[in-house]
Amino acid sequence: GAGVSQSPSNKVTEKGKDVELRCDPISGHTALYWYRQSLGQGLEFLIYFQGNSAPDKSGLPSDRFSAERTGGSVSTLTIQRTQQEDSAVYLCASSPRQGLYEQYFGPGTRLTVT
Amino acid sequence: GDSVTQMEGPVTLSEEAFLTINCTYTATGYPSLFWYVQYPGEGLQLLLKATKADDKGSNKGFEATYRKETTSFHLEKGSVQVSDSAVYFCALSEQQGAQKLVFGQGTRLTINP
Numbered sequence: 084g085a086g087v088s089q090s091p092s093n094k095v096t097e098k099g100k101d102v103e104l105r106c107d108p109i110s111g112h113t114a115l116y117w118y119r120q121s122l123g124q125g126l127e128f129l130i131y132f133q134g135n136s137a138p139d140k141s142g143l144p145s146d147r148f149s150a151e152r153t154g155g156s157v158s159t160l161t162i163q164r165t166q167q168e169d170s171a172v173y174l175c176a177s178s179p180r181q182g183l184y185e186q187y188f189g190p191g192t193r194l195t196v197t
Numbered sequence: 198g199d200s201v202t203q204m205e206g207p208v209t210l211s212e213e214a215f216l217t218i219n220c221t222y223t224a225t226g227y228p229s230l231f232w233y234v235q236y237p238g239e240g241l242q243l244l245l246k247a248t249k250a251d252d253k254g255s256n257k258g259f260e261a262t263y264r265k266e267t268t269s270f271h272l273e274k275g276s277v278q279v280s281d282s283a284v285y286f287c288a289l290s291e292q293q294g295a296q297k298l299v300f301g302q303g304t305r306l307t308i309n310p
Contacts, residue, residue, distance in 0.1 A: 114296075116297060118298070126288075126300035139294065176241075178296075186298060188240045188241040190240045
């Protein structure tokens with residue numbers, strides 16, 4: 084079946100612009116995670132959704148970052164007033180539900196802020 | 198907070214060599230442990246996992262044993278192949294709450310024929 088998909092695959096934006104990154108989880112997966120992979124920081128957790136609510140936002144690096152999830156499915160990560168240090172690969176993962184289940188990762192969105 | 202430390206890379210081996218990639222962790226609770234792999238041009242995928250002490254995870258000839266006494270989860274393979282060339286990430290997640298993954302820094306493995 085279809086895996087986790089993310090769009091766009093690549094995004095180049097100018098410093099100060101806003102960007103939206105999209106994640107389509109595997110159908111029926113209620114848990115959704117955003118991570119960021121950067122050269123300086125490695126792979127780091129950003130936010131976790133269970134259904135449409137986000138009980139753990141502890142990894143969001145600043146208030147420029149926000150995310151939402153609608154219909155228990157698609158999620159959007161928004162970065163406002165992008166900075167060069169936001170350049171990274173943003174990964175989305177989904178899991179059948181909270182519990183000892185595997186997280187399935189999407190291919191990522193490579194964001195470059197110029 | 199929780200953290201994972203893994204062997205710095207890059208690691209270069211010849212085909213059929215024995216592989217060990219070291220991983221140690223620090224956690225406040227009783228975590229589950231994972232190895233994820235990222236092949237060139239592909240997304241992260243789970244390689245193996247263990248959820249309690251002394252459990253051995255295994256897949257594709259790779260093995261790792263959850264050692265609570267040494268807080269380690271070292272990855273081993275007896276005979277590597279060129280197709281094993283990838284970046285390997287050790288990770289943990291607490292068994293409660295969000296169960297978010299905390300990753301090590303990754304080890305790039307290159308296998309030469």
